[in-house]
Amino acid sequence: MTAFRTARAVRTTPEGLLWEPSARWVRGRRGEVTVVDSRRPVLVWEPDVPVPLYAFPREDVREDLLRPAKNPATGTHTGSRIFYDLQLDGELLENAAWTFPAPDLAGHIAFEWFGRAGRGLDHWYEEEEEIFIHPRDPHKRVDALASSRHVRVEIDGTLVADTVRPVLLFETGLPTRFYIPREDVRLELFVPTTNHTGCPYKGRADYWSWRGDAPVPPNVVWSYPDPLPAVGPIRNLLAFYNEAVDITVDGETLERPVTPFTETLERHTRR
Structure with missing residues (x-):
């Protein structure tokens, strides 16, 4: 049986990232292809960025669609050095995903949202409701x-x-x-x-x-x-x-x- 998380324990990494587990079922798609499907996402806040993003366990991500980035977008996300291009139906989306260096987030991959960055996955869902631009912040209402x-x-x-x-x-x-x-x-x-x-x-x-x-x-x-x-x-x-x-x-x-x-x-x- 899946245990739903109830604690709101926001944690801090040495790089200045804030993160906490989420109990929401989150899916990200590019067109009709589901690239990530996770019941174990984590919310991540980067320094000086007012809205969060999601990072996902690798096993919940279609890693077969990811390629090491040809032109890594270093400097665009806190401390990140490993970026991935998304190869899908003959289309190459550069720097669509990345990993954070924080040990706490090892084994997780984050994705760009098209509505926010102009590239990346273009449809996102929390449970059965589509969401736009960025994840909802559980500490806001x-x-x-x-x-x-x-x-x-x-x-x-x-x-x-x-x-x-x-x-x-x-x-x-x-x-x-x-x-x-x-x-x-x-x-x-x-x-x-x-x-x-x-x-x-x-x-x-x-x-x-x-x-x-x-x-x-x-x-x-x-x-x-x-x-x-x-x-x-x-x-x-x-x-x-x-x-x-x-x-x-x-x-x-x-x-x-x-x-x-x-x-x-x-x-x-x-x-």
Whole structure:
């Protein structure tokens, strides 16, 4: 009988890696081919990288598809010196996998995720649910709660949203996001874009940009048309980057927060 792990013992390696076992059944595919299938993955956090990745016991990996890397990507992962190319259906994916030097992780192989790195395995599943970009961090949580707060959003003095029925999304390490019913947003002031992103906690998002002349970054508004079940209440609602617009909640104007998105938003703001 398989024993499900219950302890959350995060361990540290001399190289500065953090890691802990996971009880989730994880599979990674390239197209229709399953390259890794494991009920014994470990989560690994690299120094200064805010999100984790998975590493897997070698026996759970299709090592017959791996070749020693022709051009090892040394310096891209903490202390790693052994990289592998993935050979599959005549396609060679360079540096798709690697091993960490830490003795604690000996016998484990990690993989790039296409959605995050632009190369590597392109479909990942935890149990039967597909996940995107990177593994979910078990030490973070995301809650979507219906609210009756009065939320107003302005761009350069123009009121673009006004609601008393938002859904507030609380995500560890990020500011509260205010998801607003479409009927309460002046969506005619925005234009849909071709930008789409994925989130392991929420799903895939669509975006809109501001039509006006104000210095606003593109893709300032987003929506999840088919969110993951855990955040179902945000379905088809619209959210704005707090970092780039003025949001007032119950009469109090919020300060624009500084987040991991701030630098990118400022760099793409039209001047």
